[in-house]
Amino acid sequence: MLEIWGRPYSSNVIPVIWTANELGLDYTLQLAGGSFGKLDTDDYAKINPNRMIPAIRDGDFALWESHAIVRFLSRKYGPGTLCPADLQALAVADQWMDWSASRAFPPVIQLFFATVRTAANKRDPGRINALAQEASEVMRLLDAHLANRSFVAGEAFTMGDIPLGCVAYRYYNVEAERPALPHLEAWYQRLAERPAYRRHVMRFFGTNSDEWQALERESASEGVL
């Protein structure tokens, strides 16, 4: 059975879990990273020598880097759906996945850390505003792209929507100023209609969430820590 290694509330793990659920795959989640540890074991180094999450094991095949995993699962289990059959649509999906990693994820994750992961009395409003502006400028480009298509690679939902959908959830749920970006908002609402997105992306938000604490308690009682 497919194994996904990581924490289900970790920003690079969420796209992999969302993908597996969009594809209806059976998998086991191997809690690892953060307080779950395991990354420094010899066994884990065989799965991911970078000692980071996420990683997967599919039979005796191991793979790491979240976008490579999303692509592999989509190609293997979702040809013609998550992985578009049309070469141009596939290239556009790839393009926006790369853009997500290089341009959209960095300012949004920094904004997330500067707000959700920083105690209210330690937050720096100047830095938060600068990051919010930077994130919004980047998202404006995606908004323009979405003006005349329903999803990133055309009219169908594909793997191209997955990393950016995860970034969008954080962008829309941090306490910061956001300009009106109607096409982005409409796309985000379309994603929110998907059960796998609601269940696996629109959830854990910050280490102080009740769900996160319950998971940590559960894993501690099972001796996972």
Ligand SMILES: N[C@@H](CCC(=O)N[C@@H](CS)C(=O)NCC(=O)O)C(=O)O
């Ligand atoms: N580019 C990598 C980044 C992986 C990464 O930064 N993972 C973080 C968590 S999001 C990690 O392993 N941190 C150590 C830990 O969680 O213990 C990917 O997309 O998979």
